Amino acid sequence: MPIADYVPYAQIASSFAAAIGLCLTATGLLLTARQLSRTRSVAALQSLQEFYKATNEREAALAEAPGDKRHAFIEFMNFLEVYSAAANEGLLTGVTLEIVNDKLIDSIVLLKKLNHWHSAISESVTGPSTYRHLCKFVSRHKAAIGACSESAPN
Template identity: 35%
Template sequence: MSTETDFYSALGQCVSAAAGVFGLGFIGWQIMVARRTADLQALQTFLRDAKDHEAALIKASDQPEKDQAFIEYLNFLETYATALNGKLFPATSREIVNDKITDALVVISDSTEWHPKLAAAITSHTTFVALRRFMERNRKAMKAVRETRTNMAA
């Protein structure tokens, strides 16, 4: 009788172990899906917010309103440059956010209206540190975007 009890006990332990392994695999899969969903939501939020900041800049009716919208846009870019610099984005999102910020900074730096306002907005060595670090790290990419924009305009 003892052998039969030992057999069922061992069988029960094996079934429990298998269920535990399956459960861990399922939880790992759920975490992966949740991360992808969160990544997609963060990316959608970034793109929506970028569009809203750009629209506010375009829709501004007078100079003080334009200046305020521009500073808010710079702060938005600074926040996401900080996230990029800190490697807070997964690879897919990082690439899209990086490209969008690169494009925005090229437009700003090449603009006779906005580049001087960017320079004026830098009031200390700590202002827009993440944007400056981003620009230094992405100098080649910005040059390539600038060249593409020039070629498309010609």
């Protein structure tokens, strides 16, 4: 049989190999997408764990500070400012954003009720950028803060 007779078989084999290659490539892309999704989930969990660790540290420092607690309180306010900025600017997503928002709202509601800290907040403002992100967060979430304020015990 001359070589020219084998050309159609070679074309079929080549097409078959290309189809297998395409299937393998598609499978690889799906596995990569799944891995990226899992990586994002792990990153979100790590962000939440870090958030709660930092929250507990700031709250414990405030509760355990001897004498004048203003420094610990201002550190707590700065912590709220940083996470307000992250929430406002889209650095957090999904359940991470939801949990951080809930904690920020709870903290703001509590701060509104703790009148003895209002003067410390006012005194810590050194310019127009002080607590800018926290103010923006409060403005964006006025309804939720109001609803929580009404339902929270005094």
